[in-house]
Each structure stands twice: as C-alpha cells, then as structure tokens.
Amino acid sequence: KQEVTQIPAALSxxxxxxxxxxxxxxxxxxxxxxxxxQDPGKGLTSLLLIQSSxxxxxxxxxxxxxxxxxxxxxxxxxxxxxxxxATYLCAxxxxxxxxxxxxxxxxxxxxxx
Amino acid sequence: xxxxxxxxxHLIKTRGQQVTLRCSSQSGHNxxxxxxxxxxxxxxxxxxxxxEEENGRGNFPPRFSGLQFPxxxxxxxxxxxxLDDSALYLCASSWGGPSTDTQYFGPGTRLTVL
Numbered sequence: 001k002q003e004v005t006q007i008p009a010a011l012s013x014x015x016x017x018x019x020x021x022x023x024x025x026x027x028x029x030x031x032x033x034x035x036x037x038q039d040p041g042k043g044l045t046s047l048l049l050i051q052s053s054x055x056x057x058x059x060x061x062x063x064x065x066x067x068x069x070x071x072x073x074x075x076x077x078x079x080x081x082x083x084x085x086a087t088y089l090c091a092x093x094x095x096x097x098x099x100x101x102x103x104x105x106x107x108x109x110x111x112x113x
Numbered sequence: 114x115x116x117x118x119x120x121x122x123h124l125i126k127t128r129g130q131q132v133t134l135r136c137s138s139q140s141g142h143n144x145x146x147x148x149x150x151x152x153x154x155x156x157x158x159x160x161x162x163x164x165e166e167e168n169g170r171g172n173f174p175p176r177f178s179g180l181q182f183p184x185x186x187x188x189x190x191x192x193x194x195x196l197d198d199s200a201l202y203l204c205a206s207s208w209g210g211p212s213t214d215t216q217y218f219g220p221g222t223r224l225t226v227l
Contacts, residue, residue, distance in 0.1 A: 043218035
C-alpha cells in the first residue's frame with residue numbers, strides 16, 4: 001500500500017530565504033508526482049507535475065525533483081515571499097488513472113516579512 | 114479560473130443524518146473525483162466517476178455514494194453521518210478521461226457533524 005510522507009509538518013522562514021520541502025513515498029512504482037498548494041480553507045492548486053520518467057520540473061521560483069528509486073521528491077522555493085505562505089502537498093499517482101491521487105499530509109509554510 | 118464550483122460552502126449536520134454535496138465542473142469535463150480532507154491531513158481519495166459510471170473507489174464504506182449526471186455535474190451522498198465524517202470535501206474534474214494528469218479542484222465543502 002502506497003504511503004506518502006512529508007517532512008517537516010510546519011516550517012517558518014524569513015522572507016527571502018531559499019527553502020526545501022520534502023516528500024517521500026513507499027512504493028517506487030509511480031506514474032507521476034504532483035506538488036499542490038492549498039490556502040487556508042480553500043481547494044488545491046497544482047504547482048508542478050513530474051512524470052515518472054522525468055527528474056525535475058521548474059516553474060518560476062519553484063523547482064521540483066524526483067528520485068523514484070529512493071522514493072523521494074523535493075520542492076525547492078527560491079527567494080521566498082510572504083505570499084508563498086500556504087500548505088504544500090505532494091501527491092502520487094500509481095497508475096495512469098490521474099484522478100486517484102495519494103496525498104501526503106502537507107507542509108504548512110509561513111514566510112515572515 | 115478553474116470553473117469548478119461546489120455547494121454548499123459550509124454545512125452543519127448531526128450524527129445519523131444524511132447529506133448531499135454538489136460539484137459543478139467546467140463544460141466538457143467528463144471525469145470527477147471526490148476527496149475527503151480531515152483537519153491537518155492530506156486529501157483521501159473517495160471515488161471517481163467517468164461518463165456517469167464509478168471508476169474506482171478508495172477505502173470508504175458504502176454509505177459514501179455518488180452520482181455523475183449527463184451534464185457532468187456530480188453529487189456526493191453520505192448516509193448515517195458519523196462525527197469522523199467532519200472534513201473538507203473536495204471535488205476535482207478533468208476533461209480527458211481518467212488518464213488525464215491535470216485536474217481542477219473546487220474550493221471544497223466544509224462539513225461539520227455534531
């Protein structure tokens with residue numbers, strides 16, 4: 001049974017700092033991995049999607065890496081801003097059924113001005 | 114703007130009651146998935162509907178049921194509510210079928226069971 005874990009559960013950093021969020025999964029037979037952002041009481045916004053054949057994806061100040069063999073992914077946020085404050089969730093899909101995602105519990109990020 | 118809406122925004126029910134949550138997708142979105150997100154946890158997959166048929170189910174009891182309509186709107190029904198059913202319920206839709214990676218999430222319905 002696939003399990004996804006995110007560390008740390010919460011993180012507080014000063015504005016401008018570069019930071020890394022971690023995600024690990026127990027079964028390396030994944031189809032893809034996604035990183036989402038969730039603002040308090042709101043739905044999810046997809047940030048980056050990495051196919052199992054890819055090693056990383058970049059979007060603006062965000063870079064996500066994937067190491068399938070070790071069951072790990074990282075989300076790197078450069079030059080953090082207060083507007084980055086949110087909960088970040090990673091999710092894996094174990095087959096090509098894109099809607100059946102298995103999520104980690106999230107990392108709550110707070111960026112202080 | 115994802116165009117996925119959910120209603121109601123908030124709902125309070127008592128234990129043992131029944132509840133219906135609704136999701137309206139963008140035109141052409143033929144696949145919808147429902148998730149339950151307890152406070153402080155990640156979303157858990159409940160089930161998925163594709164072209165009005167259930168296409169996979171997570172580890173949820175039969176009292177969680179769903180429907181998808183010809184216009185691709187969807188309902189999540191929960192019978193015999195329990196306190197642990199208190200959560201944010203999210204729907205996510207896509208247009209390319211179950212194998213589509215990109216899904217659009219609605220804002221969720223916050224259900225409180227007293």
